[in-house]
Amino acid sequence: MSARLSLYTIPPHRAFADALAKGLIERFGKDPMRLARGIVLVPTNRAKRAITDAFVRASGGGLLLPRLVAVGDPELDEAAGPFLDPADDDDPVAPAVDPLQRRLILARLVQAAQPGIDAAEAVRLAGDLGRTLDQLLVEEVDPRRMRDITAGELSAHWQRSLDLFEIVLSKWPQALEKLGRIDLATRRNRLLGRVAMRWRSDPPDRFVCAAGITTSAPAIARLLRVVAGLPGGMVVFPGVDLAMPAEEWAMLGPFEPDPATGRRKRALETHPQFHLKLLIDRMGTQRGEIEQWRVATELDAPPARSKAIASAMMPAELTRGWSDLPAAERRLVQVRGLEVATPAEEAQAIALALREALETEGRTAALVTPDRALAKRVAAHCARWGIALDDSAGAPLASLPPGTLLLALAEAGAQAFAPLALLALLKHPLVAAGEDRLGWLEGARSLDLALRGPRPATGLAGIEAHLADPEGHDARVRRAALDWWREIAPILAPLETLYAGGAAPLPGLLAQLRETATMLCGEGLWSRADGRAAAALLDDLEREAAHGPALVEPESLAAMLRTLMDEVAVRPPQGGHPRLAIYGLIEARLQTADLMILAGLNEGVWPGLPAPDPWLAPRIRGELGLAGLERRIGLSAHDLAMGLGAREVLLTRAKRDAGAPTIASRFWLRLEALSGGLDRATELEAWVRALDDPGAHEPTARPEPRPPVATRPRTIPVTDVDRLKADPYAFYAKRMLRLRQLDPVDADPSAAWRGTAVHDVLEKWSKLDGCDPQALEPRVLGMLAGAHPMMRALWQPRLIEAVRWIVREIAARPQRRVLAVEREGAIDFAGVTLKGKFDRIDAMGDGTLGIVDYKTGQPPSTRAVRAGYSLQLGLLGLIAERGGFEGISGRASCFEYWSLARKGGEFGYIATPVDAGGKYGRMLPDEFVPVAAENFTETARAYLTGGAPFTAKLHPEYAPYSEYDQLMRRDEWYGRERC
Numbered sequence: 001m002s003a004r005l006s007l008y009t010i011p012p013h014r015a016f017a018d019a020l021a022k023g024l025i026e027r028f029g030k031d032p033m034r035l036a037r038g039i040v041l042v043p044t045n046r047a048k049r050a051i052t053d054a055f056v057r058a059s060g061g062g063l064l065l066p067r068l069v070a071v072g073d074p075e076l077d078e079a080a081g082p083f084l085d086p087a088d089d090d091d092p093v094a095p096a097v098d099p100l101q102r103r104l105i106l107a108r109l110v111q112a113a114q115p116g117i118d119a120a121e122a123v124r125l126a127g128d129l130g131r132t133l134d135q136l137l138v139e140e141v142d143p144r145r146m147r148d149i150t151a152g153e154l155s156a157h158w159q160r161s162l163d164l165f166e167i168v169l170s171k172w173p174q175a176l177e178k179l180g181r182i183d184l185a186t187r188r189n190r191l192l193g194r195v196a197m198r199w200r201s202d203p204p205d206r207f208v209c210a211a212g213i214t215t216s217a218p219a220i221a222r223l224l225r226v227v228a229g230l231p232g233g234m235v236v237f238p239g240v241d242l243a244m245p246a247e248e249w250a251m252l253g254p255f256e257p258d259p260a261t262g263r264r265k266r267a268l269e270t271h272p273q274f275h276l277k278l279l280i281d282r283m284g285t286q287r288g289e290i291e292q293w294r295v296a297t298e299l300d301a302p303p304a305r306s307k308a309i310a311s312a313m314m315p316a317e318l319t320r321g322w323s324d325l326p327a328a329e330r331r332l333v334q335v336r337g338l339e340v341a342t343p344a345e346e347a348q349a350i351a352l353a354l355r356e357a358l359e360t361e362g363r364t365a366a367l368v369t370p371d372r373a374l375a376k377r378v379a380a381h382c383a384r385w386g387i388a389l390d391d392s393a394g395a396p397l398a399s400l401p402p403g404t405l406l407l408a409l410a411e412a413g414a415q416a417f418a419p420l421a422l423l424a425l426l427k428h429p430l431v432a433a434g435e436d437r438l439g440w441l442e443g444a445r446s447l448d449l450a451l452r453g454p455r456p457a458t459g460l461a462g463i464e465a466h467l468a469d470p471e472g473h474d475a476r477v478r479r480a481a482l483d484w485w486r487e488i489a490p491i492l493a494p495l496e497t498l499y500a501g502g503a504a505p506l507p508g509l510l511a512q513l514r515e516t517a518t519m520l521c522g523e524g525l526w527s528r529a530d531g532r533a534a535a536a537l538l539d540d541l542e543r544e545a546a547h548g549p550a551l552v553e554p555e556s557l558a559a560m561l562r563t564l565m566d567e568v569a570v571r572p573p574q575g576g577h578p579r580l581a582i583y584g585l586i587e588a589r590l591q592t593a594d595l596m597i598l599a600g601l602n603e604g605v606w607p608g609l610p611a612p613d614p615w616l617a618p619r620i621r622g623e624l625g626l627a628g629l630e631r632r633i634g635l636s637a638h639d640l641a642m643g644l645g646a647r648e649v650l651l652t653r654a655k656r657d658a659g660a661p662t663i664a665s666r667f668w669l670r671l672e673a674l675s676g677g678l679d680r681a682t683e684l685e686a687w688v689r690a691l692d693d694p695g696a697h698e699p700t701a702r703p704e705p706r707p708p709v710a711t712r713p714r715t716i717p718v719t720d721v722d723r724l725k726a727d728p729y730a731f732y733a734k735r736m737l738r739l740r741q742l743d744p745v746d747a748d749p750s751a752a753w754r755g756t757a758v759h760d761v762l763e764k765w766s767k768l769d770g771c772d773p774q775a776l777e778p779r780v781l782g783m784l785a786g787a788h789p790m791m792r793a794l795w796q797p798r799l800i801e802a803v804r805w806i807v808r809e810i811a812a813r814p815q816r817r818v819l820a821v822e823r824e825g826a827i828d829f830a831g832v833t834l835k836g837k838f839d840r841i842d843a844m845g846d847g848t849l850g851i852v853d854y855k856t857g858q859p860p861s862t863r864a865v866r867a868g869y870s871l872q873l874g875l876l877g878l879i880a881e882r883g884g885f886e887g888i889s890g891r892a893s894c895f896e897y898w899s900l901a902r903k904g905g906e907f908g909y910i911a912t913p914v915d916a917g918g919k920y921g922r923m924l925p926d927e928f929v930p931v932a933a934e935n936f937t938e939t940a941r942a943y944l945t946g947g948a949p950f951t952a953k954l955h956p957e958y959a960p961y962s963e964y965d966q967l968m969r970r971d972e973w974y975g976r977e978r979c
Contacts (some may be wrong), residue, residue, distance in 0.1 A: 005228040005285055008293040009240035011306040012645030015299035015592040016238050017047075017054035020211050023295040024066070025058055028207055036064035041210040041227070045070045046392070047590045051211065071192070071213065071220065074099075074184060093191055096184040097176060100540050100564075103130055104548030105175050109168045111549050119506075119549040120556035124563045125614065129168060132615045137185035138217045141624050143169045158617040165615045189219040196226040207232035212590045214238065214638070216275050221282035228283070238590065239642050240276050240290055241310045249287060251315055252277050264622065269631040272313050272638035299592050301647045304328050305335075309641045312667075312674045322674055330674050335644065337668070337678035338652040340688065346654040347374055348691060349684045350597055351381030353650055354580050357595050358387070366581040366593040368643050370608055370636070371600035375582050378599075382580075390572030393584030398565035402525055402534035405430050407565070409517055410558035413499040416458040417492065419451040419746045426488070430521045443484035450474065450481040452743040453753055454791065460489045460496055491519050503551035507542045513557070514538050530570045537568060585639045596646035601653040601665040606640070607633040640667050650681060700972045703729050704949035707736060712944050715826075718836035718875040725939045726869060727959035729952035729968050741963035749791050755856045757783055758799070758900065759839060762806075762854060763822040766840070771818055773807045798907055802900035805908030809898070815845035825885035829878070829933070830940040838876050841888055850894035851876050859897035865913040866923065869958045873897075873913060874932025881929060893925050 010016045028035040042048050048068045055065055074096075106126035111117060117125070136143050146166060176182060182190075196219075199208070210227045213220060214237070227233040241249075252274045253267025268274055280287060307329045311322065322330065340346050350367055357365035369375055372393060379389045397403040405428050412421040423444065425431070432440035452474075456466035467482040469475065495516045498509060517525055526535045541564070552560070583591060585606075600606050610629040613621065618629060643649065651671070656662055664672075672678055713735050716724065724731040733739050743753075761779045769775035780803055784792045810818070819841045826835035842850035851873045853859075860870030877892030879885060896912050903909040914925045923931065942948040952968040953959055965971075 005225075005289055006230075006234040007228050007237070007285065007290040008234060009237040009242065009290050010293045011303070012239045012309050012642050013301040013303055013305040014293075014295075014645065015054075015297045016212060016642070017050045017590045017592065018057060018297040018299055019293060019295045020209075020236060021051060021054035021058040022297060023293055024207075024209065025055075025063075026295065029063075032064050034207075035066055038066035038207040038209065038232075039204070040066050040068050041208070041213065041223075042068060042070055043213045043215065043589070044072045044586065046587045047212050050590045066207075066209075071188075071223075072215075093187055093194070094180065094182045096187040097179060097181040098540075098544065099130075099184065101179075101544045101547050102183070103127060104544050106130055106168065106172065107548050108550075109171050109175070110164070113164050113167045118556040119552040120559035120563065122549060123560050127563065127567070128614050129165070132165070132613055133169070133172070133183070134185045135626050136624070137183055137189070138219075139624075139626055140189065140218050141626065145624060146620065158620075161615050162617070162620065189217075192219045192223045196223045199230060200226050203230050204232070207234070209234050209236060211236040212238050214275055214279060214635075216279040216282060218282055221279055224279070225283040225285070228285070236293055237276060237279075237290065239272075239306075239638065239645075240280075240287065241273055241306075242287065242290060242292065243307065244273065244310060248315065248318060249273070249277065254278060254281070267628075268315055268634075269628045270633040270637065271315060272634055272641045274634045275631065275638070299594065299647055301645055302333060304331065305333070305645055308332050308674070309644050312670045313637060313641060319670075319673070330676070332644075332671065332675045332678065334647065335649040335651065335671075335675075335678065336681045337672070338650060338681040338684055339655060340652070340685065341655050343374060343377070343654045343657060345688050346599065346652050347377035347381055349681075349688045350374075350378045350599055350650075350652060352684055352687050352691075353595065353597055353681075354378070354382060354389075355385055355387065358579060362579075363595070364579045364581075364593040365595040365597065366583060366588070366591060367597045367599060368583045368585065368588040368591075368639075369597075369599040370585050370606050372584070374600050375584075379582060387580065388577060389580055389582055390576050391582045391584070392571065392576070392587045393582075394569035394571035396566045397530065397533050397537065397568040397570055398562050400530040400533075400570055401428075401430050402531045403565045404428065405521065405525065406513065406517060406534060406538075407558055407562055409495070409513060409520075410561055412492075413495045413513075414555040414558055416499070417460055417463065417496065418458070419455055419463075422463070423448055423451065423745060425520075428521075430525055433521065433524055443481070443488070446477070446481040447485055448745065449742070450478045451745055453747055454749045455746045460492060464489065491516065499554040501554075503553045505550070506545035506548060506552045509552060509554060509557055510538055510542050510545070529573065533568055533570045534565075537564060585636060588639065588643065592646055594646070595648045595650065596643050597650045597652065598640060598643045599652040601651055601668040602657075602662040603665050604663075606665055606667070607636040637667060650684075651678065699976055700969050702973050703952045703968045705729070705732055706947060706949040707732075709945065709947050712736070713832075714944065715833040715835060716940070716944065718834065718872045718879075721871065721875065721936060721939060722869050722958065723961070724943055725935075725958075726955040727953050727961070727964075728943055728948075728950035730959065730961065730964045731943070732950035733964045733967055739964070739967070749795070754795070755854075758856055759822065759854060761803075762839070766818060766821040771810065773811065776803050776807055798902075799900070802907040805900075805906070806898065809908070809910070816842045816850060819843045819849075819888060820885070823885055823888075825879050825888075827879050827882045827884040829882070830937040831945040832940050834875065834879065834884075834936065836872070836876050836879050836884075838880075838885070841880065841885070842894070843890075844894055846893070847890060848893035849877070849880055849888070849890045850896065851880070851892055852896050852898055855897050855899040855901070857899070857901055859899050859911040860913065862913065862915070864958060867958065868931075868935045870913065871928075871932040871935055874928045875936060877929045878933050878936075892929055895925065895928055 010019050024038070024040070025035065028038060040051065042051055048070045051068060052065065055063060103123065103126045106129050107119065107122040110125050110129065111119065111122040114122075133143070135141075143166075146162065208227050208230055210224050210233075213224065213235075224235050228235045251268060252271050253265065253269075255265040255267060257264045277287075280290075308331060311325055311329050314322075338346075338349055340349060354365050354367065357363045367375065367378055372391065372395070375391045375393070376395075379391060382389045398407065405425075408421070408425040408428055412418075412425045415421040426444045426447065427441070450467055451463070456462045464482070464485065467478045467485055469478065495512055498504065498512050525531055581591070581593070598606075610632060613629065616624070616626070621628065651668065653664060653668060654662060716735075720731060720735065723734070747753075749757075761776075761783050765771060765776050765779050769779070777800060780799055781796075784796050784799075810816075820838075821840045822837065823841075824835065824837045826833050828834075838851060839854045840852040842852060844850050853873060853876075864870040873895040877895065880888055880892055881890070883889055894912075895914055896910050899909055899911060900907060901909075914923050914928045943950065953970065953974065956974075
């Protein structure tokens with residue numbers, strides 16, 4: 001082996017993959033077979049693709065590529081071929097445990113150590129436990145070392161986590177031994193160790209190049225050391241800063257423990273060079289032994305860019321020297337910044353920049369961002385121009401149609417098919433996809449309408465009882481949905497039965513979930529890449545479920561599936577746009593383009609927040625030699641530094657996100673401070689504003705429809721008179737356009753719903769029970785029996801107290817007699833038909849009539865009555881006096897609201913709109929009906945028999961309802977008409 005190590009670095013300003021491919025072709029391409037026999041070790045499969053593309057660009061024609069091996073590939077031995085793990089090996093490396101199998105075993109162990117947690121939480125904790133275990137194995141730290149660490153200073157919750165971690169890890173090796181397998185990280189370490197040993201003793205007769213690998217794991221470092229010393233070996237690092245002063249390089253760490261205290265000085269893990277320094281140290285070499293890879297490409301930026309990047313990433317205590325740097329070391333030529341107001345504007349601007357790149361023949365552009373929502377928005381904007389862009393980072397299965405369908409199905413079962421969960425499932429785009437989709441949606445729409453309002457009784461039977469109720473609200477709509485529902489309910493019944501049975505083995509739950517999903521969606525659910533990923537996950541779960549928790553609560557199935565699906569990334573197929581790309585940070589490594597757009601530069605996004613470790617306290621991690629939680633910040637800083645090396649760079653951020661103002665990324669602030677202010681992409685800002693600029697704002701005028709008099713209604717109920725007078729447009733929309741507001745699905749009982757229910761109870765009590773005092777409470781309890789338990793618990797005590805008050809009040813007035821309840825009537829008056837329905841009419845002791853209206857809330861104010869509104873009782877008295885109610889005649893002298901609301905500490909009180917005085921003026925009972933008749937006549941002649949326009953919000957102070965505000969575009973004109 002050669003004494004000299006072959007170590008190189010490609011600086012940030014140079015396109016890594018292209019420079020590497022070009023350099024290897026120059027060195028070994030004279031003999032095509034020599035190049036083809038070579039081995040290139042790369043970090044990931046994505047890097048493997050990037051270097052393959054670079055070889056194609058550099059070759060200019062046909063080329064036999066060297067073997068490219070991704071050391072991060074889970075199937076490392078299969079990817080590398082026989083040179084890594086030959087078939088004739090006398091001592092083969094044991095196979096690795098399946099990741100899902102390991103997770104379920106760990107979940108079972110966690111649940112055994114903490115019996116109180118459910119299966120979903122156990123699976124989530126097992127995932128974190130597995131990641132922590134992998135870090136120990138990758139760093140070759142024996143987990144038993146934790147027993148030697150003094151943890152007395154830890155807080156109670158960290159001590160509990162540490163104790164649980166030790167319990168689980170003490171049993172995990174036994175489970176592995178029983179399976180005859182080892183951890184994947186252990187297997188990779190052993191495979192890499194064997195390669196290093198074999199190459200050290202028997203160097204290969206071909207070149208070996210390790211390129212772009214920055215992982216500082218000990219096994220990787222040992223292999224790279226061997227590769228660097230091979231006769232045909234070389235290691236090519238990305239972006240090692242050879243110009244950094246030695247003092248600054250030493251400041252990065254890691255540091256040896258203090259002999260006196262045993263404490264270790266904290267390393268600068270957030271620095272972009274730290275992980276590279278750690279790797280170089282572990283290789284047993286020095287930075288001075290590294291040379292520059294002196295191969296230029298057409299995609300290179302000016303060399304001064306690398307120096308500016310290094311200056312920007314200085315340790316914090318050295319940044320005070322920025323002002324003394326020469327201009328060349330501070331200048332960021334062809335690096336521009338774009339700072340916009342919102343993420344929507346940021347996505348729009350990025351899409352425009354990508355679209356602009358296509359205007360130059362051969363020009364390439366790439367978006368790099370850790371913000372997957374931003375990437376999705378950009379792809380949607382580009383789709384408007386027919387540009388299909390896939391996010392190479394992929395999307396979690398939980399957010400894709402098959403995943404959302406399975407989650408919706410599990411959630412619906414867990415909620416006993418509550419309306420919201422049920423409708424979300426039945427309206428899913430994969431359900432009944434195909435020729436029958438339209439008919440299915442019609443049925444789902446009818447069920448949606450029927451389930452509006454308060455939640456029915458739980459389960460499929462509760463929904464059927466709700467639809468079959470002949471006396472319920474909107475009985476006609478319910479009947480329309482009932483036949484369709486009876487065809488659908490049998491599909492869901494097996495799942496309901498399974499959920500009702502309590503905790504069950506996971507395979508049975510998954511099998512029923514899969515069968516129900518297939519019945520709803522057909523085989524199309526499992527087609528395409530996302531469907532195949534969902535099918536594979538369910539198949540693996542069913543196969544490995546025996547290793548996990550013995551029983552799973554059906555209610556936790558949705559949470560468990562979401563946890564697992566969030567970790568399954570479904571990536572687009574090979575290919576994509578030839579000149580544009582969207583990358584995540586990992587996918588962007590070793591990639592380059594003419595224009596690199598580095599987006600989402602806000603704190604918490606780039607860099608992201610350090611992921612917490614729920615198992616090991618930061619001090620324990622430090623004493624074990626594990627990476628600090630902030631090391632990922634250093635990795636993301638290196639990703640940014642390499643992205644900044646492109647020929648042209650656009651940095652973007654939004655000043656606020658969906659909920660609050662954002663804080664600019666520390667990297668953004670450093671670049672701004674170093675350069676004295678980034679050049680701004682002002683033309684992009686202008687284009688974004690121009691796209692959304694409507695030109696002139698021309699608010700709409702207040703709506704005043706004036707339909708022909710002949711088409712105006714000639715019948716009006718007393719309850720609509722106030723609406724017609726205060727907000728004529730709302731009356732027009734309701735009565736002439738026949739538009740009505742739908743109740744929300746699974747709504748809290750509204751005042752209108754409660755009032756209807758109470759009126760129905762009181763009507764039956766009077767007509768069927770003869771106002772028997774003993775029969776009212778059972779009527780109320782019967783009405784509440786089918787209500788939601790929460791509503792029953794909150795409303796029943798109040799309502800019972802209020803109806804007892806009604807019984808007492810009726811008994812306290814023996815001189816009054818109930819004549820009739822809930823009866824409709826009508827009269828012809830003022831050229832129209834006035835109709836109404838009273839709650840109760842009493843015969844008073846003097847032979848006159850008493851008009852009573854029940855209210856579940858507050859009665860109308862006296863102020864409204866004096867202003868000519870809330871005259872319903874007076875209009876009902878008018879109908880009664882003119883014989884509009886069959887069997888009732890006489891003069892109305894008493895007008896009362898019997899409110900069931902709380903007043904004076906008790907439920908129930910009587911209010912009247914007439915009195916002999918008060919601050920709003922005097923109105924005697926004998927005056928009430930004439931006043932109501934006069935107001936109604938004036939209103940009817942203006943709007944019903946006359947041609948007055950139906951003006952929107954004519955008297956807004958008496959028009960509190962808002963269901964037609966959007967239709968009248970209220971916010972566009974309200975308040976402006978006075979300007």
